[in-house]
Amino acid sequence: MSPQLHGRQPEETAAFQEAFLAAFSKTGTIRSASKALKALKPPISVSREIVTKWIANDYLDFAYRFKLAQREFAEYLEDLALTYVEQIKPGQNPMLLLAMLNASWPDKYRPKVVIQDDSSVLRLLDELRSIGAASSTSPPPLDLPPLHPHIQSSLLDRLRALPSPPTGVRSTTSPTGERLPEEV
Numbered sequence: 001m002s003p004q005l006h007g008r009q010p011e012e013t014a015a016f017q018e019a020f021l022a023a024f025s026k027t028g029t030i031r032s033a034s035k036a037l038k039a040l041k042p043p044i045s046v047s048r049e050i051v052t053k054w055i056a057n058d059y060l061d062f063a064y065r066f067k068l069a070q071r072e073f074a075e076y077l078e079d080l081a082l083t084y085v086e087q088i089k090p091g092q093n094p095m096l097l098l099a100m101l102n103a104s105w106p107d108k109y110r111p112k113v114v115i116q117d118d119s120s121v122l123r124l125l126d127e128l129r130s131i132g133a134a135s136s137t138s139p140p141p142l143d144l145p146p147l148h149p150h151i152q153s154s155l156l157d158r159l160r161a162l163p164s165p166p167t168g169v170r171s172t173t174s175p176t177g178e179r180l181p182e183e184v
Contacts, residue, residue, distance in 0.1 A: 014060050020046045021065055025072035028104065074105035 008016070019040075023033035030048050037044040054062040081097050088094065101109040146152075 010060060016044060016046060017054065017060060017062055017065070019044055020051065021069040024066070025069040026076065028070075028073040028077075028100075070104070074101070074108075077101050077104055 019037055020033055023036040024030065027033050027036060030051050034046050034048070034051075037046055051066075053059070055066055058064070077097065077100050081094070081101060084094055084097060098109070
């Protein structure tokens, strides 16, 4: 059985498909395209189920034409993005548009991350695990350049002004030699 629309003739179904694809290329979703067709006079009813059947059975070459409509919508988003870039003002955020471009045209806009040789990553993880296991107490002091005495004094004053640690917390020595709280 061919996936015609409500038993219509192929010519009528082709016209319904064209109307659907025209709406889809502007809206980008089956739901929105179907809703747009229902708003026409006379209304056209195309369900998600029939669109899925048209694609699965490639009825009247629909699968290919559907891909073209998807590309047309992706290009519409790209045009929108270019217009947005020309008119962007400080504080405006293009993240939603970028997310839609990633979803609609992944081969062009989705970042490609390829790990060719993960052995160095695995070695690094093993090394970090062994460092973490070896230093289960406190981390080694940082080898930082000396601070200007005025800055060091100001930082130490701020540390001293902090409230006392709660019970169950002990002090340890900071890289500068000051006592800092440490959980027990």
